[in-house]
Amino acid sequence: MSSSPAAPARVTLVGAGPGDPDLITRRGLRALATADVVLYDALSSNDLLDETPAHCQRIFVGKRAGCHYKKQEEINELIVSTAREYGHVVRLKGGDPFVFGRGQEEKAYAEAHGIPVEVVPGISxxxxxxxxxxxxxxxxxxxxxxxxxxxxxxxxxxxxxxxxxxxxxxxxxxxxxxxxxxxxxxxxxxxxxxxxxxxxxxxxxxxxxxxxxxxxxxxxxxxxxxxxxxxxxxxxxxxxxxxxxxxxxxxxxxxxx
Missing domain, CATH: 3.30.950.10 (Tetrapyrrole methylase, C-terminal domain)
Known part of the structure; x- marks a missing residue:
């Protein structure tokens, strides 16, 4: 049975930018630095995972046209379950979360389950x-x-x-x-x-x-x-x-x- 997280459940949707890891925002880097879990897709640079703490769980959810490692419904559920179990979840998405990134769906799902969501825009x-x-x-x-x-x-x-x-x-x-x-x-x-x-x-x-x-x-x-x-x-x-x-x-x- 999992222990309660040290911090309350919360989610940050972070836009990783177009590919070059230097094109993420400073606010996005600060979110990664405090993540307990990061759910990352196929369009964000793996170099950004190095910005997370040593204890952070890194979970690939593989969103790319023609290559969906997990269905969107599964990702939504994983956001909520990991936030409740571990605390701060960063959903790291290529580009900007709200430009054909289905970020609004993820935000609405987490908030419907009582979990606050912060949005960090990305460079599309x-x-x-x-x-x-x-x-x-x-x-x-x-x-x-x-x-x-x-x-x-x-x-x-x-x-x-x-x-x-x-x-x-x-x-x-x-x-x-x-x-x-x-x-x-x-x-x-x-x-x-x-x-x-x-x-x-x-x-x-x-x-x-x-x-x-x-x-x-x-x-x-x-x-x-x-x-x-x-x-x-x-x-x-x-x-x-x-x-x-x-x-x-x-x-x-x-x-x-």
Missing amino acids: SCISLPELQGVAPTSRGYADSFWVITAHTRDGGLSDDLFRAARSGATVIILMGLGRLDQICALWDAEGRGELPAMVIQNGSRPNEKCWVGTVNDIAARVAAERDKGPGIIVLGETVRQHADFGAYRAIHTSQL
Whole structure:
């Protein structure tokens, strides 16, 4: 039978950032330093586990598109049970907990069971990874706004917002969509936007990062031939012209016409 925790049960949802462990916030590091249990997913850097105390239990719960080590319902229950048994639980999530991270579901479940929850926002991949490539999601003369969309709906179909976004002049940033890149590009091409600049970033901010620039009508085949199984984002819009490699891409593409 477990002994009562030294401290009251509580949960902190911490955004780990896009991958580079240096991109977590100071507040996130302070939470890890006082954790009795950390539940971490496949998108947060394992280096961050070194920031936890020696007594801290580290439990992998593996949330990644196409690779769910535990179901969301199991994670919710584990958050509550470990908080009651051990005290302070840090739920460490890649990016920001509330940007397609289901953090609100975890927060609501813990609070419904009487456990207080603190939220530590994280740097989302949707803005940080384009920025690290020198591409601003919004920029004067390129785009006045940006959309952030998930490629997957609950029933496994494409989001209706993708169809709307294909007609927008905004920068469109798509998360969890690499497996459907060809379908997504086909939507833009069907709107007569096959020459729109496009960028794909995989394993962003990590040592094994890959980045492709091109246009809607050619990038999907190149990415499919070269990408691995890591997470990635898709950026569609005129702002991709700001990437340092886009000029060279256009020069090569034009010479082949």
